[in-house]
Amino acid sequence: MDxxxxxxxxxxxxxxxxxxxxxxxxxxxxxxxxxxxxNETYLKDLVDYxxxxxDWRAQEARLNEHPQYTTTIDNQKxxxxxxxxxxxxxxxxxxxxxxxxxxxxxxxxxxxxxxxKAHGGDPKDAFHVVxxxxxxxxxxxxxxxxxxxxxxxxxxxxxxxxxLGYARYGxxxxxxxxxxxxxxxxxxxxxxxGVHVNAMANAGVATAPGDLERLSEEDRKxxxxxxxxxxxxxxxxxxxxxxxxxxxxxLNDSPAGQLAWNLEWFVDWNPATTNQTPVxxxxxxxNATIFWLTGTAGSAARLYLEAxxxxxxERPAPSGVPTAVANxxxxxxxxxxxxxxxxxxxxxEYDAGGHFASLQAPDVLVKDIREFFRDx
Numbered sequence: 001m002d003x004x005x006x007x008x009x010x011x012x013x014x015x016x017x018x019x020x021x022x023x024x025x026x027x028x029x030x031x032x033x034x035x036x037x038x039n040e041t042y043l044k045d046l047v048d049y050x051x052x053x054x055d056w057r058a059q060e061a062r063l064n065e066h067p068q069y070t071t072t073i074d075n076q077k078x079x080x081x082x083x084x085x086x087x088x089x090x091x092x093x094x095x096x097x098x099x100x101x102x103x104x105x106x107x108x109x110x111x112x113x114x115x116x117k118a119h120g121g122d123p124k125d126a127f128h129v130v131x132x133x134x135x136x137x138x139x140x141x142x143x144x145x146x147x148x149x150x151x152x153x154x155x156x157x158x159x160x161x162x163x164l165g166y167a168r169y170g171x172x173x174x175x176x177x178x179x180x181x182x183x184x185x186x187x188x189x190x191x192x193x194g195v196h197v198n199a200m201a202n203a204g205v206a207t208a209p210g211d212l213e214r215l216s217e218e219d220r221k222x223x224x225x226x227x228x229x230x231x232x233x234x235x236x237x238x239x240x241x242x243x244x245x246x247x248x249x250x251l252n253d254s255p256a257g258q259l260a261w262n263l264e265w266f267v268d269w270n271p272a273t274t275n276q277t278p279v280x281x282x283x284x285x286x287n288a289t290i291f292w293l294t295g296t297a298g299s300a301a302r303l304y305l306e307a308x309x310x311x312x313x314e315r316p317a318p319s320g321v322p323t324a325v326a327n328x329x330x331x332x333x334x335x336x337x338x339x340x341x342x343x344x345x346x347x348x349e350y351d352a353g354g355h356f357a358s359l360q361a362p363d364v365l366v367k368d369i370r371e372f373f374r375d376x
Contacts (some may be wrong), residue, residue: 001021002366019254031363034209037264038220046263047256050285063107067084070079078147079103080129080141080160081103084128085115086114087117090114095109095177096131096157096176097177098173100261102139102287102290104283105211105283109364110130111358127170127373132305134300136299142296142301148302153183157180158187168191168192169193170192172196173197180323182316193376195321196372204333208314215336219337229332235264242305247301258291259285263284266284274369313339316342321343322371329354330354331352331355346375348368
């Protein structure tokens with residue numbers, strides 16, 4: 001395992017700024033707002049801040065606050081943060097991000113998780129945190145061969161934790177991480193103490209014949225509403241799950257285009273969920289900058305195709321590992337569907353935050369993680 005430190009050459013940052021300055025804007029209908037996709041006025045303001053106000057070096061310094069490493073697992077470079085707690089009896093915890101995120105999303109929760117005493121918590125709730133970059137994403141990319149689906153990522157995580165000497169550990173994840181983390185429990189059930197997820201990605205709609213009949217009338221209506229919502233919002237996912245390479249050329253050539261694509265998920269303008277806590281623009285741009293500098297927007301998109309070919313839309317196999325689900329504002333997970341594949345021992349509903357809970361409600365997320373693992 002090799003120590004890793006982020007130090008982007010200045011010429012790469014200068015080239016990014018040059019491309020931003022030369023963005024070709026397509027124009028939009030005068031009354032389009034967000035009805036046709038990302039609003040141009042919003043994007044122009046964000047691109048201007050990216051070029052003239054965003055401080056990458058400050059973000060880079062923050063990212064380097066925690067020890068990072070790279071290693072090779074299954075013929076793939078894997079980058080990870082390894083933040084050990086000052087508490088010797090801390091519980092190991094591996095945390096997994098989703099799309100279009102990186103480990104940068106976890107900067108506000110790593111400190112409270114590893115050192116609760118320094119953040120007003122109980123030292124008994126401490127964790128040794130391992131936060132890998134998903135293969136194909138950021139400093140774990142690009143991938144160099146087919147087949148890097150969520151099941152393979154979970155196997156890589158099991159290998160990583162074994163190499164770090166952690167025989168028993170917990171797992172947490174959101175978005176795609178909410179698929180990888182339960183899969184890790186299926187891959188290494190004797191090692192995983194429990195699984196905690198938010199933004200549960202595969203428990204919002206029925207995925208097998210007869211699923212709806214298993215639900216209460218209220219949950220059935222919610223599942224049908226979720227399906228209608230997903231149909232009108234899943235264009236980005238359909239493209240990445242079918243033709244990611246075609247998309248990759250545009251994303252890798254235009255930073256403004258890449259940012260707009262990321263905003264499909266970072267900014268949700270559905271009327272039912274616009275009251276989510278906004279994700280800060282520095283957080284959005286840190287992720288976008290990392291994807292741009294590593295040239296991994298295209299390889300990250302491949303995860304959707306790989307996961308789809310591995311049965312992403314199907315119901316996962318049952319898992320006996322204790323599982324907690326934290327639903328934040330706008331999350332669509334339904335307990336009746338989650339319980340078809342997971343041993344759900346804790347279910348929390350929060351009128352706070354949103355899909356990216358580690359960015360939108362980090363204190364609430366940390367509290368829920370602590371309480372779950374304290375109980376088990």
